[in-house]
Amino acid sequence: MESKHGEKTVLDPFGTSFVADYERLYKEFGIEPFQPLLSKVPNPSVYMRRGIVFGHRDFGRVLDAMVKGEKFAVLSGIKPTGEFHLGTLMTVREIIYFQQHGAQTFYCIADIEAYEDNKIPFEKSEKIAVDNVADLLALGFNPEKGYIYRQSKENHVKDLAIIFGRAVTLATMKAIYGERHIGLYLAALIQAGDILLPQMEEFGGPKPTVIPVGVDQDPHIRFTRDLAQIFQKKHGFILPSSTYHKLMKGLDGSPKMSKRLMNYFTLHDKPEVIAERISNAFTGGRATIKEQRELGGVPEICPVYEICLFHFVEDDDEIIKTYHDCKTGKLLCGEHKKQTIDIVLKFVKEHRRKKQKFVDKARQILQVE
Numbered sequence: 001m002e003s004k005h006g007e008k009t010v011l012d013p014f015g016t017s018f019v020a021d022y023e024r025l026y027k028e029f030g031i032e033p034f035q036p037l038l039s040k041v042p043n044p045s046v047y048m049r050r051g052i053v054f055g056h057r058d059f060g061r062v063l064d065a066m067v068k069g070e071k072f073a074v075l076s077g078i079k080p081t082g083e084f085h086l087g088t089l090m091t092v093r094e095i096i097y098f099q100q101h102g103a104q105t106f107y108c109i110a111d112i113e114a115y116e117d118n119k120i121p122f123e124k125s126e127k128i129a130v131d132n133v134a135d136l137l138a139l140g141f142n143p144e145k146g147y148i149y150r151q152s153k154e155n156h157v158k159d160l161a162i163i164f165g166r167a168v169t170l171a172t173m174k175a176i177y178g179e180r181h182i183g184l185y186l187a188a189l190i191q192a193g194d195i196l197l198p199q200m201e202e203f204g205g206p207k208p209t210v211i212p213v214g215v216d217q218d219p220h221i222r223f224t225r226d227l228a229q230i231f232q233k234k235h236g237f238i239l240p241s242s243t244y245h246k247l248m249k250g251l252d253g254s255p256k257m258s259k260r261l262m263n264y265f266t267l268h269d270k271p272e273v274i275a276e277r278i279s280n281a282f283t284g285g286r287a288t289i290k291e292q293r294e295l296g297g298v299p300e301i302c303p304v305y306e307i308c309l310f311h312f313v314e315d316d317d318e319i320i321k322t323y324h325d326c327k328t329g330k331l332l333c334g335e336h337k338k339q340t341i342d343i344v345l346k347f348v349k350e351h352r353r354k355k356q357k358f359v360d361k362a363r364q365i366l367q368v369e
């Protein structure tokens with residue numbers, strides 16, 4: 001699958017992913033569109049309403065359970081590789097949405113994957129995990145109604161990985177993940193263990209489970225669904241469901257946020273760094289003010305619009321107005337960047353204030369001195 005500029009769609013959970021055309025993922029990867037389900041979803045999240053959550057696998061089964069008040073679970077995980085940024089914020093808000101709508105909730109700290117994929121030693125990822133969990137709690141995750149765990153400390157996950165390993169050949173791993181070191185294949189088996197953890201007897205047994213992730217994680221979902229099928233008879237697994245959100249662009253307009261390009265910010269960057277990154281961001285604006293007034297901007301390609309749409313403007317009417325004002329040339333990029341900086345810095349300041357209160361709780365949850 002290629003974009004009109006010849007760039008190919010790549011969904012690689014261990015590498016760089018790029019989506020040339022979201023519509024074509026439905027046909028070519030068998031992902032189902034989310035839109036037809038939207039009217040049935042109770043209080044759909046901002047991401048759902050705005051088409052940022054654009055696809056799913058078998059989400060109908062989870063939706064049925066939500067609507068009928070039956071038991072279901074949500075699980076997603078984040079690698080403890082650094083401070084929370086806008087990509088992780090999205091996953092966390094999705095988990096919290098399902099928690100608030102009755103899901104048994106699991107937050108996985110993917111420290112084995114961080115070790116295998118990013119070479120982060122466990123002593124270091126432990127410290128990062130404490131910081132991430134404090135963020136998680138500050139964003140509204142209720143630890144009384146959720147299970148937060150580290151892969152390296154959760155034996156059920158490792159046990160499942162051992163069991164699953166018996167059913168997987170090297171050829172299958174290469175076909176799904178490409179030629180990789182064995183540790184990454186192990187991390188994929190561990191992830192399959194994570195995804196099916198909510199269905200273990202110790203956690204209440206089989207139940208519909210949704211995994212909200214970026215679409216670059218789809219290979220893990222497909223792999224785990226195959227394993228759930230193979231081990232269905234023995235463990236009674238229900239095939240896990242997923243929802244997929246779009247991948248955020250970098251502030252420089254490149255397809256992905258990247259540490260190397262410094263084209264994004266974290267929730268803990270200094271205010272002046274955040275302000276500078278937004279000020280210098282690529283936009284969908286025109287070469288001159290006169291042109292922009294006459295022709296309008298192109299919000300569809302603009303990362304400044306994208307961060308407002310995804311994260312910082314909750315009111316639908318307000319974001320529609322911003323879109324319209326940009327398209328008609330009423331709003332100029334300099335003015336919009338200033339507004340966006342103010343909104344982001346206000347959010348970040350408030351978030352940090354809340355987070356301070358949760359650092360001890362995070363240590364306690366992870367049993368870290």
Ligand code: SF4
Pocket residue numbers: 283284285297298299302303304305326327331332333334336337
């Ligand atoms: S006005 Fe805003 S949304 Fe429109 S192109 Fe400029 S920065 Fe982007």
